[in-house]
Amino acid sequence: MARATAATAASRDALARLMRPRSVAIVGVSGEPRSPGATALGNFERFGYGGDVHLVSRSQAQIKGRACVGAIDELPLGIDLAMLMVPRAAIEDAVAACARRGIAAAIVFAAGFAEAGGAWKAAQERIAATARDAGMALCGPNCLGIMNYADGIPMTFSPQRPAPKPAGPAISIVAQSGGLSAILRTALQAKELPVAFAVSTGNEAVVGLEDYLDYLLDDPATRVMTVFAEQIREPARFLAFADRARDAGKPIVLLHPGTSAAARAAALSHTGALAGDHDVMRALVTRHGVVLADSLDALIDISELMARFDAVPAAGAAVATDSGAFKGMTLDLCEALGLELPTLSPATAATLKAVLPDFVEPSNPLDLTAQAAVDLGLYGRTLAPLLADVRFGCLLVAPIIGTDGTFAAAKTRAILAALAGSAKPAIFALLGDEVPLAEDLSAAIRAAGVPLFRSPERALRALAAVIGHGRTLARAAARQILRQTTAPPPPPERGVLPEHASKTYLAAWGIAVPRGRLAKDAAEAAAIAAAIGYPVALKVQAAALPHKSDVGGVVLDIGDAPALAAAWTGLMDAVMRRRPDIAIEGVLVEAMAPPGVEVIVGARRDPDWGPAVLVGLGGIFAEALGDIRVLAPDLDDAEIEAEIRLLKGAALLDGIRGRPASDVGALVRIVSAVAALVRARPEIREIDLNPVVVLPRGDGALALDALIVTQ
Numbered sequence: 037m038a039r040a041t042a043a044t045a046a047s048r049d050a051l052a053r054l055m056r057p058r059s060v061a062i063v064g065v066s067g068e069p070r071s072p073g074a075t076a077l078g079n080f081e082r083f084g085y086g087g088d089v090h091l092v093s094r095s096q097a098q099i100k101g102r103a104c105v106g107a108i109d110e111l112p113l114g115i116d117l118a119m120l121m122v123p124r125a126a127i128e129d130a131v132a133a134c135a136r137r138g139i140a141a142a143i144v145f146a147a148g149f150a151e152a153g154g155a156w157k158a159a160q161e162r163i164a165a166t167a168r169d170a171g172m173a174l175c176g177p178n179c180l181g182i183m184n185y186a187d188g189i190p191m192t193f194s195p196q197r198p199a200p201k202p203a204g205p206a207i208s209i210v211a212q213s214g215g216l217s218a219i220l221r222t223a224l225q226a227k228e229l230p231v232a233f234a235v236s237t238g239n240e241a242v243v244g245l246e247d248y249l250d251y252l253l254d255d256p257a258t259r260v261m262t263v264f265a266e267q268i269r270e271p272a273r274f275l276a277f278a279d280r281a282r283d284a285g286k287p288i289v290l291l292h293p294g295t296s297a298a299a300r301a302a303a304l305s306h307t308g309a310l311a312g313d314h315d316v317m318r319a320l321v322t323r324h325g326v327v328l329a330d331s332l333d334a335l336i337d338i339s340e341l342m343a344r345f346d347a348v349p350a351a352g353a354a355v356a357t358d359s360g361a362f363k364g365m366t367l368d369l370c371e372a373l374g375l376e377l378p379t380l381s382p383a384t385a386a387t388l389k390a391v392l393p394d395f396v397e398p399s400n401p402l403d404l405t406a407q408a409a410v411d412l413g414l415y416g417r418t419l420a421p422l423l424a425d426v427r428f429g430c431l432l433v434a435p436i437i438g439t440d441g442t443f444a445a446a447k448t449r450a451i452l453a454a455l456a457g458s459a460k461p462a463i464f465a466l467l468g469d470e471v472p473l474a475e476d477l478s479a480a481i482r483a484a485g486v487p488l489f490r491s492p493e494r495a496l497r498a499l500a501a502v503i504g505h506g507r508t509l510a511r512a513a514a515r516q517i518l519r520q521t522t523a524p525p526p527p528p529e530r531g532v533l534p535e536h537a538s539k540t541y542l543a544a545w546g547i548a549v550p551r552g553r554l555a556k557d558a559a560e561a562a563a564i565a566a567a568i569g570y571p572v573a574l575k576v577q578a579a580a581l582p583h584k585s586d587v588g589g590v591v592l593d594i595g596d597a598p599a600l601a602a603a604w605t606g607l608m609d610a611v612m613r614r615r616p617d618i619a620i621e622g623v624l625v626e627a628m629a630p631p632g633v634e635v636i637v638g639a640r641r642d643p644d645w646g647p648a649v650l651v652g653l654g655g656i657f658a659e660a661l662g663d664i665r666v667l668a669p670d671l672d673d674a675e676i677e678a679e680i681r682l683l684k685g686a687a688l689l690d691g692i693r694g695r696p697a698s699d700v701g702a703l704v705r706i707v708s709a710v711a712a713l714v715r716a717r718p719e720i721r722e723i724d725l726n727p728v729v730v731l732p733r734g735d736g737a738l739a740l741d742a743l744i745v746t747q
Contacts, residue, residue, distance in 0.1 A: 054141035057116035064121030072193035135170035179238025180214030202230035205259030282325030337498035349429025350506035352376030552626030
């Protein structure tokens with residue numbers, strides 16, 4: 037069930053008053069200098085907060101010359117925000133008192149509620165109900181609070197120092213971890229990136245991640261939203277919001293660690309086992325324009341690039357360095373990252389050839405060698421053509437900076453002069469992580485609007501993610517909306533459809549399956565085999581037996597009638613010996629398929645995220661090597677083929693060691709048909725085609741086994 041939030045229970049006004057309060061009550065303040073309440077008051081004083089600050093203390097009449105009241109019920113009506121510094125046991129009464137005084141919003145810092153379970157989880161539910169009934173925007177519990185740098189409002193109990201208010205659009209942080217909210221804020225500010233808001237959402241009893249993002253989307257101070265989420269509680273709402281953010285040009289950079297696939301281990305199909313909810317999340321959020329980070333470092337780095345780049349590049353990168361070793365390392369890393377390094381255009385190659393020493397060959401990456409140390413003007417003569425080449429969306433310069441401060445300064449300024457005035461994004465990534473760099477040089481690089489990295493590897497990883505996002509945006513702009521002219525019929529029954537019923541349904545939707553029929557006895561099986569031709573396969577059929585081979589229920593390559601009779605007897609004996617409880621519907625008699633490349637195609641409807649599609653190389657490639665791609669269900673044929681080409685074993689489809697190239701187009705059509713089914717029929721929970729044999733080009737593809745699970 038979706039959480040009833042402040043935004044839905046009352047209005048956006050309460051959320052706005054939480055984020056930008058004009059009056060604040062600190063509840064539970066004391067005269068002890070290191071107490072949370074005193075620290076919060078000190079923060080407001082250091083930040084020069086201009087709104088009204090009210091103090092509630094049971095033991096103090098005044099603190100720092102400010103009068104205190106003894107209870108929340110003695111506060112003026114209609115205060116914007118109450119910061120509750122009281123113990124866990126007192127929170128429920130405090131929230132109820134805030135509701136009586138018409139306080140618009142509250143922050144509950146205390147921990148030990150839903151995360152503690154039992155009675156405390158019930159207490160959180162009661163607190164949330166009180167807040168919702170009053171239309172109160174409640175942050176937390178179990179949170180670090182909110183830092184509003186846009187207006188200079190420090191709503192937290194941890195000691196804070198003022199930071200400059202953002203002069204222009206900035207980064208806003210929303211994190212379900214208070215510690216990571218602080219770490220992200222500190223890291224970004226250390227890079228001299230403006231931060232507008234840093235929100236620690238905590239348990240999200242009332243106001244959740246989606247509410248904060250919805251507010252920040254319309255906030256003029258926010259340009260980039262940096263998000264750490266352990267759980268996205270309203271996936272459909274999050275995806276709809278991601279579409280709006282993408283269209284508004286406000287990127288979301290998301291780190292969402294972990295997977296709960298283990299919690300859903302009761303998968304009936306390979307698809308369900310291989311495509312966990314985290315994989316589905318990744319496929320869908322990237323489809324909707326979210327930039328995914330896979331580590332805390334990447335979250336920081338990608339956020340910096342998104343904030344500093346005026347436009348998101350979609351074309352590949354150019355790399356310039358003065359280290360041959362780093363050139364080789366870059367080629368290896370970019371191949372692993374899938375970061376394209378386009379070749380130089382003929383015009384750029386000719387221009388570089390004319391200005392480079394004879395022993396330097398124009399290429400990408402471009403190694404200027406030690407000649408760049410002898411002739412600093414070489415940077416200007418080489419970087420300008422790279423920046424002008426339309427094949428490149430971004431330039432990364434990775435120079436060696438030595439320990440000589442004078443030379444380092446000269447080299448840095450030569451590079452900055454070469455980058456000046458270019459509209460194309462550029463990155464300055466130093467070789468030598470611990471080599472000192474004078475503060476004035478760091479400041480000069482950042483003042484030029486150029487991201488500064490002390491690790492070229494981190495820079496390349498972040499750049500790969502950003503360029504991937506740029507291509508997602510380009511595809512979204514050019515995307516054709518898929519329209520189904522024919523609606524698929526409903527599945528014939530509910531629950532697990534055995535193979536024969538699944539194949540009959542899929543064949544009616546255009547998915548090719550081997551010739552064959554269901555036999556009720558050995559004589560009927562012999563007649564079917566004679567009609568379709570040997571060799572054939574026998575497969576026992578029962579709704580309660582989705583994995584037939586586990587009980588000896590499959591016999592392959594049966595070459596003639598006597599072998600068929602023996603196979604029928606052996607199959608029935610094996611199944612009855614291992615599963616005497618099974619109600620057998622019959623045995624599927626099918627023609628053996630010609631050889632080809634085996635793949636797995638499937639779909640699953642995640643209970644939170646909705647439908648997604650899976651394609652991968654079959655057998656050990658899918659299961660042992662994890663060679664699968666999880667896809668959004670609305671990809672067009674070109675996008676599906678591009679994803680198939682990203683499989684580790686994709687070369688098998690093109691034909692290797694004399695084998696013919698496979699009919700990839702037929703595979704794409706099967707994936708597209710499965711996607712259309714799961715989009716159109718919400719009762720379908722899983723589809724599993726394993727294996728699909730992809731035949732030589734022009735011969736199509738066949739689903740050799742099939743399983744459909746409905747709900």
